[in-house]
Amino acid sequence: MRIAVFGLGFVGLTTALGFADKGYSVRGYDINQERCAEIAGGKVPFFEPGLDDALARNLGKTFILADSAIDAADQSDICFFCVGTPGLPDGSADLAQLLLAIDSVLETVSEVCVLVVKSTIPPGTLNERVTPYVRAKGAGNPVAVNPEFLREGKCWDDFMNPDRIVCGVTDDAAKNVLAELYKLFGAPLHYVEPNTAEFIKYLSNSLLAALISYSNEMALLADAVDGIETARAFRILHEDRRLAGAGINTYIYPGCGYGGYCLPKDIAALDAVALNRGFTPRILEGVISLNNEMPELTARKIARAAGEKTEKIGILGLSFKRGSDDVRDSPAAKIIGALVQGGYVSIYAYDPLAMQEFHNTYRLSITYCASANEVCETCGTVALVTAWDEFQGIDKTFPDTRFVDCRYFLG
């Protein structure tokens, strides 16, 4: 089976290398030439454990970097579209990259080649937007949706050992090709209607976001009452035998709001789907509005600890979560923005992986430090914004520093 993958970001590169590692012949293409050149040179363009080794094993063998979309699509049996689906100003998903990527292959692929959307698309999108688009171009190819559930920082492990594989299909042609492809993964394989497949993806991400916003609301409530040890209370909650040992527990824990490329835009897109169809989702809207407030509320907490506007404020952690160098929609950027807005201009920051990317993305006038220790030596008030393991115990090393533990992580 010959596979083409379009978009070689977190999802696409992982998908391409995952299938290549299973022995399939994969051709990958990304519109970003710089990204392609890096990958062709054997370098993974972002931090993702396991991908470097997979690239070294497969590059030039089962994984070939194509020169063009046409080159990738030529003679392929299945095309995976893993391009971005960012949010539009009204929250709905922007399908421009996806439709462009599909367009770039329609004249090349044979009519039996299965077109599979792996990008996250809201319920209704395949049936109402993608398939009609393909048909309007005169192509009769089978079209399917196969949402991806991997997490950044764990892309390789999550892709190679999935909990479940969900395929939204409307015909046997797509079903048979996907069955053949995924039989090597040993995970439950579900064939459902495309709308259901798309919905399952959003069920998952909106549950995670709801747990985080619920936890943040409870922590804010606890702050309003004297004497509650919030972190301890949550850890004791986790001892409930219905929760104990479940990986989900880390989401049932407060912090400074959810971020990253997926949760914020996906929850907004699901809300937009509901509103466009005349249904107002009360819980989802609460989840979003609390999350939108979290950076400002967190900045106020830091400002209360710092006091004078001349105080030097340290920020530990800039990526959206530990174990990742991704800074897209990172709470750190919004918190720093709110602090600067509030008149705090002496800000010193450190992150073990994400400083360069953070600087390139946000261009904030802050001072980057070489280590967490340097931040703590320089600043009277230090906010822990991303829970990197190496920050554990830093409050003990600097007992005279005022720490604001935005992730309830220290101690």
Ligand SMILES: NC(=O)c1ccc[n+]([C@@H]2O[C@H](COP(=O)([O-])OP(=O)(O)OC[C@H]3O[C@@H](n4cnc5c(N)ncnc54)[C@H](O)[C@@H]3O)[C@@H](O)[C@H]2O)c1
């Ligand atoms: N990042 C995650 O953890 C994750 C997990 C599951 C699902 N998703 C979803 O998967 C999709 C991709 O996410 P990502 O994080 O991999 O994005 P990304 O930004 O890392 O990668 C997307 C890539 O697509 C490329 N691209 C855009 N248009 C193209 C075209 N016409 N042809 C070829 N390449 C093109 C871009 O240059 C970019 O490299 C999104 O819909 C996202 O919601 C992401």
Ligand SMILES: O=c1ccn([C@@H]2O[C@H](COP(=O)(O)OP(=O)(O)O[C@H]3O[C@H](CO)[C@@H](O)[C@H](O)[C@H]3O)[C@@H](O)[C@H]2O)c(=O)[nH]1
């Ligand atoms: O234990 C955790 C893990 C994450 N977070 C926060 O939750 C947000 C999202 O984190 P995470 O879920 O690990 O991020 P992603 O890598 O973006 O993965 C999410 O989004 C992907 C894209 O849709 C899905 O595929 C994944 O299943 C889903 O977990 C971040 O702000 C984290 O700080 C926590 O508070 N506690």
